[in-house]
Amino acid sequence: MRLPAASFRMSPAPGFRTIALIIASAMFMEQLDGTILATALPSMATSFDVSPLHMSVALTSYMLSLAVFIPASGAVADRYGARDVFRTAIVLFTLGSMLCGIAPNLPTLVLARLLQGIGGAMMVPVGRLVLLRSVPKHELVSAMSWLLVPALIGPVIGPPLGGLIVTWLSWRWIFYINLPIGIVGFILATRFVPDVRAAERTPFDGLGFVLSGISLSCLVFGLELASRGATSPLGSTGLVAGGLAVGALYIWHARRTRYPLLDLSLMRYQTFRLSVVGGSLTRITAGSVPFLLPLMMQLGFGMSAAHSGIVTFVSALGAMAMKATAAPLLRRFGFRSVLVWNGVLSLAFIALCAAFRPDWPLWIIYAVLLIGGFFQSLQFTAYNTVAYADVPSERFSSATSFYTTFQQLMLSLGICVAAASLHASVTFSGHTQAQIGDFSVAFLVVTIVSLFAAPICALLPRNAGAEMSGHRAR
Structure with missing residues (x-):
């Protein structure tokens, strides 16, 4: 997206550590949720009276949402303001977590995971965008250091924490633990995160959104299925090949579009x-x-x-x-x-x-x-x-x-x-x-x-x- 210099506006920002830790908390919640769930799948399968193999859809549905909506995050933040999009993402992720926790069956869980994925797809890139635009360049290294640590901790503590929750409580608490984090994150984002948005609106690349969504979802879905052996090699290879083919079509489109969703330039x-x-x-x-x-x-x-x-x-x-x-x-x-x-x-x-x-x-x-x-x-x-x-x-x-x-x-x-x-x-x-x-x-x-x-x-x-x-x- 090519805008004139200084074509975005923002409100005064607090210290970079405050902003970085608020964004890092949201990233921690998203990263923790992505790894903690795998431990609970057998218990969830028993609760829903389905085969554990069928529970893989709870993982892939979330990854599907990420693949489709991450490319659109920057354009949406410029159009509606990074703070509002970031807060909305926290609300969607937290609401999705609550719905996952009360889900009575697998189809309801999948729908809730799709909603969670939309929130997660917006939280991480938009949070990073807020940090980039609210922190001076000479302090960006320190800000990124504060931002990265919680994101690294989430995947590490996810599996053991999931095991403890499933053993001593219920798998539903895997999702309920996101609720207090999301509520506090929303309040702090409202109070401290600066409002950053583009002063000039540009057309949304609808065709690019469709092409990138199909390409990335096929690639991520195919790689994820191949990593777990959940389908035949031909099936996962076909998905990856299809994703690459549609990706090539997106590249052709992006080179001919003034405001592409994923800007190759x-x-x-x-x-x-x-x-x-x-x-x-x-x-x-x-x-x-x-x-x-x-x-x-x-x-x-x-x-x-x-x-x-x-x-x-x-x-x-x-x-x-x-x-x-x-x-x-x-x-x-x-x-x-x-x-x-x-x-x-x-x-x-x-x-x-x-x-x-x-x-x-x-x-x-x-x-x-x-x-x-x-x-x-x-x-x-x-x-x-x-x-x-x-x-x-x-x-x-x-x-x-x-x-x-x-x-x-x-x-x-x-x-x-x-x-x-x-x-x-x-x-x-x-x-x-x-x-x-x-x-x-x-x-x-x-x-x-x-x-x-x-x-x-x-x-x-x-x-x-x-x-x-x-x-x-x-």
């Missing part, structure tokens, strides 16, 4: 382009670790779901430690050096997970996960910040929609790559179920794929994002 900005490409490769590993690590701890080490959750939570502690050090590290070394060398370090610690064995002392496993969580969190703080270094502020709406769309797609691809690697190793080894060695193969495969991000990040200029980091290249 943003890739002309070098920092944005390299962050999208390098970040996409890195997120393949990020999407795979929350899938592989708990499974390895339970199937390979014989841990309970709660115990494995405690082990994996250590990586979140490393992520929390990062928020105080991201700004000084980026100021000292710059975005390029951090993204290249920290990227290699973070992947090295993920690769070390392939060597985990039951006879390892737990403190060594904790140390690897703690340090790896720190480096991985620093990596995504750098990616999420430098992406907007050269993008004009009037194009932030389009940039956040574009960036978040690829982020969601690559996290799904990460699970698919991990699951495919695990399945291939089990088949090749002749095992009846996954062994520790099979998990080692999967960890190494996703690590090798993400290593290709390092030479891409090396293409960044030495002074990339200097206004944000304060780094001055020698």
